[in-house]
Amino acid sequence: MERLEFRFAGRPGTPVAETGEALVGVVGSGNLEVMIERVDLGGGCLAVVDTSIHGFGDTWQQVLADFVDRRGLANIRLSINDGGATPAVVVLRLDQAWAGLEEGER
Amino acid sequence: MIPARHSFQEAGARARIRALLDAGTFREFCGPAQRHTSPHLPTLGMPVAFDEGVVVGEGAIDGRPVLIAAQEGAFMGGAVGEVHGAKITGLIERALDTRPDAVVLLLDSGGVRLHEANAGLIAVGEIQRAVFDARAAGIPVVTVIGGRNGCYGGTSIIARSCDRIIASEEGRLSVSGPEVIEAVEGVEEFDAQDRALVWRTMGAKHRRLIGEIDALVADDMEAFRGAVSESLGKSRPLDLDELEAEHARLAERLARFEGVSDAREIWAALGVNDPDRVSEIEADEFNRLVATLEGARA
Numbered sequence: 001m002e003r004l005e006f007r008f009a010g011r012p013g014t015p016v017a018e019t020g021e022a023l024v025g026v027v028g029s030g031n032l033e034v035m036i037e038r039v040d041l042g043g044g045c046l047a048v049v050d051t052s053i054h055g056f057g058d059t060w061q062q063v064l065a066d067f068v069d070r071r072g073l074a075n076i077r078l079s080i081n082d083g084g085a086t087p088a089v090v091v092l093r094l095d096q097a098w099a100g101l102e103e104g105e106r
Numbered sequence: 107m108i109p110a111r112h113s114f115q116e117a118g119a120r121a122r123i124r125a126l127l128d129a130g131t132f133r134e135f136c137g138p139a140q141r142h143t144s145p146h147l148p149t150l151g152m153p154v155a156f157d158e159g160v161v162v163g164e165g166a167i168d169g170r171p172v173l174i175a176a177q178e179g180a181f182m183g184g185a186v187g188e189v190h191g192a193k194i195t196g197l198i199e200r201a202l203d204t205r206p207d208a209v210v211l212l213l214d215s216g217g218v219r220l221h222e223a224n225a226g227l228i229a230v231g232e233i234q235r236a237v238f239d240a241r242a243a244g245i246p247v248v249t250v251i252g253g254r255n256g257c258y259g260g261t262s263i264i265a266r267s268c269d270r271i272i273a274s275e276e277g278r279l280s281v282s283g284p285e286v287i288e289a290v291e292g293v294e295e296f297d298a299q300d301r302a303l304v305w306r307t308m309g310a311k312h313r314r315l316i317g318e319i320d321a322l323v324a325d326d327m328e329a330f331r332g333a334v335s336e337s338l339g340k341s342r343p344l345d346l347d348e349l350e351a352e353h354a355r356l357a358e359r360l361a362r363f364e365g366v367s368d369a370r371e372i373w374a375a376l377g378v379n380d381p382d383r384v385s386e387i388e389a390d391e392f393n394r395l396v397a398t399l400e401g402a403r404a
Contacts, residue, residue: 001151023138026180027120035138035156052153060175079141081153 002048004057006018006064012043022100025093032082032090036097043074051082063087067094112327114252115276122212122288126250126334127165127174134163136193143381144187146222153180158190162197164206168335171204173197177261179253184215186260187222191229198236200267200289201245207338209240211268216283217259218316231357237267238344238388246270246341250336251277251310254324258273258283263333269342271319273310274326275389279340292330292401302385306369313394315373315399316359322396324389 018038027032047064064078076096085093113123123132136142138156146155164173175194177184186194192388194211201209237247249265249272256278257265265279266269273279279342281288284298297303306312306378310374313319322337323329363372370381377399378384384392 001148001153021119021137021139026178028180032179033155036242043182050153052151066340079156081155090355 001087002051002054002057004047004051004060005063006047008065008073009022009070010043010045010046010068011074011077012081014043015042016075018105022097022102022104023101024096027081027083029083030089032080032085032093034081034093034097036043036101037077037079038075038101041075041078042055043078045050045073045078047078047080049080050083051080051084051086053061053082053084060090063090063094065093067098071098075096111324113325114274114330115254115325115329117327118180119212119214121173122327123163123165123176125160126210126212126331127167127172128169131165132163132174133165134198134293139339140194140201142189144189144222146225148371150220150221152355158187158193160190160193162193162379164200164204166386167207167210167331169192170207170335170338172210172338172392173204173206174210174212177214177253177347179214179255182219184253184255184261185219186226186229186233187219188225188229191226191233195229195232195236198233198240198247201240202243204247205243207246208334209237209245209335210250210263210334211247212250212253213257213261213265214251214253214255215257215261216255217258217261217342219310227260233317234267237264241269241344246337246339248337250270250330251279251319252323252330252376254327256280256283256308259285260400261270266318269340270337271313272321272322272323273313273319273329274323274330275305275310275312275392275403276325278305278308281286284308302394305384309385312369312373314392315376315378315384317355322389322392329389356372367372 021037141152159178162175197351247268249268251273287296288298314322321333
């Protein structure tokens with residue numbers, strides 16, 4: 001297993017809107033689970049990835065940075081358990097997690 | 107217009123709970139944000155799941171309170187690890203305090219998680235003990251089987267310890283799985299690739315015909331929901347007389363069918379006119395057949 005941690009600036013100074021969480025996906029071969037939580041990170045974002053495939057830190061960095069940027073996230077913690085998902089699958093799960101978080105808050 | 111059918115088998119653990127309970131009533135215990143994950147998997151270099159592959163909580167069905175657990179079959183084949191088992195045990199023990207109308211277990215599992223070996227085996231024993239404690243207190247425990255993994259190994263023993271079992275045709279129930287039997291006894295004895303053989307030996311229709319499950323339903327959330335609703339508040343006696351009667355029934359069944367080599371011979375002996383058709387018929391027609399057979403026997 002390899003643990004990777006990434007911090008993103010997000011939108012500094014954004015107040016914490018509310019608390020909430022969503023869990024999507026199931027860990028398996030080529031699949032992953034993503035838990036997304038609203039926590040006070042001073043407007044920033046944090047991603048913790050536990051993956052069974054070593055050596056793909058740069059790819060994770062790019063996929064996660066793109067997600068945080070594209071969605072304009074702030075005060076979001078992403079926790080990921082990965083069984084070797086491809087970047088395309090990861091992107092889909094991240095978007096699904098965000099949709100799940102918003103749905104739960106409606 | 108054909109009404110929409112929502113498959114139980116295709117749904118994940120959380121979606122199954124949402125579909126079976128009254129809308130908005132589910133409250134999860136020890137949810138994923140609390141990260142009660144396996145201490146064993148990381149030492150083996152394997153990823154954990156935030157909910158340990160099982161969702162537990164409380165809610166209502168038709169306004170009646172239930173405790174419910176759902177195994178996530180996609181995580182390690184729904185296998186029971188130490189924490190996974192502890193969540194189920196804790197849920198069932200809670201029934202002694204809150205006295206719900208039933209504890210509902212949505213089992214979808216190959217059995218014990220071999221990575222956790224003895225801890226997983228002990229967990230299965232603890233769940234079984236909790237089931238008996240709840241039943242002794244008059245609280246019905248209902249097993250539901252309809253996932254891809256079926257219900258095998260230690261979880262099959264848990265299932266058969268409950269008051270009632272509800273299953274879809276897709277569900278299977280057996281202690282040893284097809285591959286295990288083939289590996290131990292040889293392919294001549296049991297060909298695990300022969301899906302028709304697997305289903306007529308372990309499938310829910312066979313289990314229903316020989317009296318090991320109580321209700322067969324179509325792979326449809328509403329059908330499952332209706333069958334679970336009917337089971338609420340109905341406990342089966344758990345005393346010495348019942349056990350002795352069950353042992354006598356099993357001894358008689360073994361003596362009667364000992365020489366039989368295929369389930370279809372059993373079905374014919376039970377009065378099924380066309381055993382070859384049993385695998386093909388839908389749940390409704392199958393249940394009419396069972397009702398006819400039970401009527402004839404009574």
